[in-house]
Amino acid sequence: MIRDLFADDDSLPRQWQEPLAPGALILRGFAGDGVQSLLLDIRDVVSAAPFRHLVTPGGRSMSVAMTCCGERGWFSDARGYRYVTHDELTGQRWPAIPVRLRDLARRAAAGAGYDGFEPDSCLINRYAPGSRLSLHQDKDEPDLTQPIVSLSLGLTATFLFGGLRRDDACRRVPLRQGDVVVWGGPSRLYYHGVLPLKDQAPPWPLRESRRYNLTFRRVAPARDDL
Numbered sequence: 001m002i003r004d005l006f007a008d009d010d011s012l013p014r015q016w017q018e019p020l021a022p023g024a025l026i027l028r029g030f031a032g033d034g035v036q037s038l039l040l041d042i043r044d045v046v047s048a049a050p051f052r053h054l055v056t057p058g059g060r061s062m063s064v065a066m067t068c069c070g071e072r073g074w075f076s077d078a079r080g081y082r083y084v085t086h087d088e089l090t091g092q093r094w095p096a097i098p099v100r101l102r103d104l105a106r107r108a109a110a111g112a113g114y115d116g117f118e119p120d121s122c123l124i125n126r127y128a129p130g131s132r133l134s135l136h137q138d139k140d141e142p143d144l145t146q147p148i149v150s151l152s153l154g155l156t157a158t159f160l161f162g163g164l165r166r167d168d169a170c171r172r173v174p175l176r177q178g179d180v181v182v183w184g185g186p187s188r189l190y191y192h193g194v195l196p197l198k199d200q201a202p203p204w205p206l207r208e209s210r211r212y213n214l215t216f217r218r219v220a221p222a223r224d225d226l
């Protein structure tokens with residue numbers, strides 16, 4: 001019987017690592033069985049700090065909806081990109097980074113060789129089918145020795161990861177629910193982006209066709225430097 005030709009599902013690895021670029025690694029399936037609780041954590045953040053479509057300095061509304069948690073949140077308007085301590089929608093401080101999410105980000109960074117990463121900012125991106133993120137560098141954080149840790153949940157997206165120049169060739173990598181990408185060191189300023197999201201059936205336990213991406217960052221100087 002054909003079943004006998006293949007190993008049981010249980011013996012297949014569910015987590016593995018793929019090198020992406022110097023200093024950059026994909027941790028496949030890193031969220032493991034924790035996906036449902038992580039989605040609940042996102043729901044809690046969103047109930048205090050709702051998703052909104054920010055406007056670029058050029059005046060365009062972004063197709064990706066965003067919100068933040070942590071001591072500082074990323075913000076964009078006609079005056080430019082920056083980190084702010086308060087949510088302009090609510091006038092309140094951003095909600096704290098939920099403990100499970102913070103712990104996952106620390107562990108992922110350490111697993112990729114960046115020990116001692118203590119995120120103080122988490123940008124939550126929500127993609128609907130058709131939403132995209134054009135090629136950009138993450139360069140609004142003053143301390144570029146700190147990595148970026150990026151967790152994907154929900155629908156699968158195609159992530160583009162290029163080089164230091166906008167026109168460098170990009171690798172195209174599918175990011176599935178539970179995958180984490182960590183980049184830093186030589187690739188910290190590499191251009192990256194996300195192709196327009198294709199409509200798909202959502203993976204369990206989501207019931208909506210959405211992708212969530214969380215990027216954990218260290219914005220304030222690391223504690224050791226204080």
Ligand SMILES: O=C(O)CCC(=O)C(=O)O
Nearest residue numbers: 123125138159194213215
């Ligand atoms: O959605 C992603 O996978 C990437 C997000 C990103 O590049 C960002 O938030 O700066």
Ligand SMILES: [Fe+2]
Nearest residue numbers: 136137138192
């Ligand atoms: Fe980015």
